[in-house]
Amino acid sequence: MKTNIFVKDRVAVVGAGLTLFRRRHLETPRELAWEAARQALESAGLTFDDIDCVVTGTAPDAFDGVHFNGEYIADSGGFGKPTVRVYVGGGTGVFVPVAAWWHAASGLCNTVLAVAEEKMSPAHPHPQGVFAYIWDPILERPLGPNLIWIFAMEMRRYMYKCNTTKETIALVSVKNKRNALDHPAAQAAANITVEDVLNSELLVWPVNRLDISPVSDGAAAVILARENEARRITDSPVWVEGIGFTLDNTHWYNRELAFPRYVNYAARMAYKMAGIERPWREIDVAEPYDPFDYKELHHIEGLMLARPCEAPKLLEEGWFDRSGELPTSPSGGLLGVGNPIAAAGLMKVAEIFWQLRYEAGPRQVKKPVHYGLAQAWGDLMQVGTVIVLSN
């Protein structure tokens, strides 16, 4: 049963755009954001004048090296319009359309342009240097942590708790990089084997180089519209059925790392709004956030698309392949397409939009699709953002 009785208007996604995801772009952050916005507008058959409000998203300012980065990129889409930047770390990409949704669902705006951009390459020689500042200055930084440590610790705990192996988890990387071969924006598409993952550079055991998504530049955009407007714009709108977002505490080392509670809360919020009671059966295609390969399994379980510790087994059976029962990351995900942080999350939403319109071309999943889901995660194992779409 749907419970969103206070929502004024149904909202649909009516267009999506994407730039190439690459390690180094000539384009500035603004130019990337503009390219994605232009594509999204074109795909909806709209012009900039048709847009009422703008929501932008980008992750830590330090990558671009400019503070108030949201406003910095905003003139690519937000000039002269009500504009807001939202930011929840890696969760930003899915939070951008969530914020765009409430702009439209409240009745405030008829059409909303949602743009997410990330240019990580300016941080030189490697953005790892910038990631050092996300740690707590008092209790964590004095230990000289590397960002990968926290993922490795979570992955190790997940492996222990679920009694799974590096070999099984590497299958996520194999699957997503293979899926990305069909994605025109992809940066890290490849036909690799589990052995390639295990033999890649060992960074922090259990994490090897190919367990991780690459460093990327890129932008993505979607257009949301209220029901009447959406039906005027297109005959195949993709409806936003539910949204969810939650925040956990900063003290990631005071929590069980094997299960993402924050993702679970966000998912329950979105399912309740969408009237979904059995997500493992009702969701047809999903884009769970996969900056690391184990993270996809971890998030699948948080999203209740599998029981806790069940995802590795289903993965081995091909359940999550494009031809499987519940295809996950059919785009190729962050591991295959690339990880320009905020843009990567929005790329996932765009993929679900295309999947639900049967426009994903060679990436189209085999089964018929009615409900799709995109999810992102962010900060110090803290933020879950979820959006449920239907056609």
Add this chain to the structure above:
Amino acid sequence: MSKGLSGRRQPGWVNPPGHYLKRDEMYALPGLVRYKPRARYLFSAGQAQSRFLQGLKEGRILGTRCPRCGRVYVPPRMYCEYCHTRTMEWVELPGTGVVHTAVVSYIAAFRERLKEPVIVGVIKLDAPGYVEGGYEFAGLFHRLCGVTPEDVMSGRVIGMRVKPRWKPPEERRGDVNDIECFEPVEG
């Protein structure tokens, strides 16, 4: 290179725009700007953690107890996250605990390869106020010593009982490194 498609419906498989640069091409770009920020910070540790760090200097692990739910926080907070009440009561913990998770790092903070790998992990401390086997616990993120990479990889280290190895008192400075590492409890 860029091949943006115009038209009313642009499906999800066309060529997206953008110009990729190879490393050398980037260095050869006209007008490439180099910039190195000069920022310095001094962080105060706050009401709860200043006292916690003073405790470390004295070789003690201190936590705060929530008067409402009874959780004991390590690292301490001056408020309870769950109850939103002020936590005023200080509790000294034995410092012992079990390893929640552990990893072997071959790289340092800025991705430099380390000569000797370090083992770091999460230590779940023995503290009252939590459900056994529950989702939340009092704990610290720290180095582990006296265990080998093989112990980590085999999983032997998870659940192992550990205690802090303190630096000598004259070397303690009131920071988290006053604990050298957590080491296995003998016997």
